[in-house]
Amino acid sequence: MGETYRAAIIGTGGIARTHAGYYMANERVEIVAGCDISDERLTAFCDEREIEGRYADHERMLAEVQPDIVSVCTWNGTHMPLSIAAMEAGARAVVSEKPMSDELGGPMDAVALAQERGVYFVVHHQTRFSPGYNAARKLVAEGAIGAPVGIHMHSGGGLLNIGSHLIDAVRFILGEPAWEYVVGWIQRDTDRFERGSFCEEKTHALVGFAGGHELVVSLDMVDGVKHKHFQLVGPDGVINFDREQATLIDADGAHESLSIEQAGYLDERARWKPSAS
Ligand SMILES: NC(=O)c1ccc[n+]([C@@H]2O[C@H](COP(=O)([O-])OP(=O)(O)OC[C@H]3O[C@@H](n4cnc5c(N)ncnc54)[C@H](O)[C@@H]3O)[C@@H](O)[C@H]2O)c1
Incomplete structure (x- = not known):
């Protein structure tokens, strides 16, 4: 077994269960502390997982526990x-x-600090690892529909809540291109x-990415309509996809749907080596 890591979770509500699940499934990680402003939530969460360190104040927890890995599972403005x-x-x-974030300054500061200190810093867009997105990414990388690609995403669920996942998924599928322009409403x-x-x-937004790829994302545009529709269109074909599968349609017609499992962030963290230090 390689190096082991001590993890702490700030905010022990709903999504913290998913983070705890990652750590508990990995023999190289031990959850050493939880922190929540709600004593009731903290106690229930830590009792269920036999976590010893329990704190109401994150500063005290960070100072006393000195964790290697920290999950931030609180509300939007505190991330x-x-x-x-x-x-x-x-x-x-x-x-x-x-x-x-729900504003621009914090993310720039956090990314700059992570780069300066060689910290592995990710925003938990775990849906990017969905089998259907992995399959779409593979097809695009293989040139199955040519380039550049136009992406259409229609969904309900709000920009910060679901939209943030969708935009991240598109960057993942396209191979992480930088964005070049956004026309948003x-x-x-x-x-x-x-x-x-x-x-x-x-x-409703148009996002232009390096390489000439364009995303059109429409969220909640029709009141009460929550269905999702995701499509990649290139000069040589079309890929219809969702989180479960991706189906290529090209000059040969519709191909069999693809679905590809992939490991998530904790495995990515285990493989990562700091560039600084
Ligand atoms: N990645 C995903 O798929 C996904 C899914 C659900 C929620 N989320 C995100 O996770 C965040 C939390 O959502 P949730 O549904 O778990 O909410 P929640 O209310 O169930 O849990 C949040 C917890 O944070 C605690 N908290 C708030 N401020 C704190 C602070 N300063 N210090 C310590 N504890 C604090 C609250 O008391 C609460 O127990 C949201 O930003 C949400 O967008 C992501």
Whole structure:
């Protein structure tokens, strides 16, 4: 067995269970502490997993526990300040929940600090590893539909909640190209909140990526319609896809649907070596 890691989780609510599941399934990781402002949630979470360290204050936890890995599983507006606090306390890996932030400054600071300190820092867009997205990525990489690619995504679920996952998935499928331009439109007529952040009712955007790829993403544009429709279109064919599978349609007609399993972030972290230090 290689190096082992001590993990801590800040925010012990719903999605923290998924993070704990990653760590508990990996023999090289031990969860040494949890932190939550709700004593009830903290106790239930830690009792169930026999986690010894229990804290109401993240600063105290980071100082006393000095974890190698920190999961940030709190509400939207706290992701970046807590990720930065974890890096400043010496964490070597930080997995922050999505959305990265509800404003622009924090993410830039967090990425800059991670690069400076050689910290493995990811925003938990775990849906990118879905079998259907993996299959779509493989087909695009093999040139099955040619390039550049146009992507159409229609979905419900809000920009910060589901939209952040979809935009990340598109970058994954295209091989992580940089974005070059965004033409965006949102509507927010109400004071609707989603986990502590103001939340728009409708989003429509065109995102241009390096290589000439263009994403058109439409979220909640038709009231109450939640169905999803995802399509990649290239000069040589079309790929219809969802999280489960991808189906290529080219000059030979419709091919058999593809579905490819892939490991997630913890395996990625285990393979990662810091560039600084
Ligand atoms: N990646 C995904 O698929 C996915 C799925 C669900 C939720 N999320 C994201 O995870 C985040 C949390 O969602 P949830 O559904 O788990 O919410 P939740 O309310 O169930 O859990 C959040 C917990 O954080 C605690 N908390 C808040 N501020 C804190 C602080 N400063 N210090 C310590 N604890 C604090 C709360 O008391 C609560 O127990 C959201 O930003 C959401 O967008 C991601």
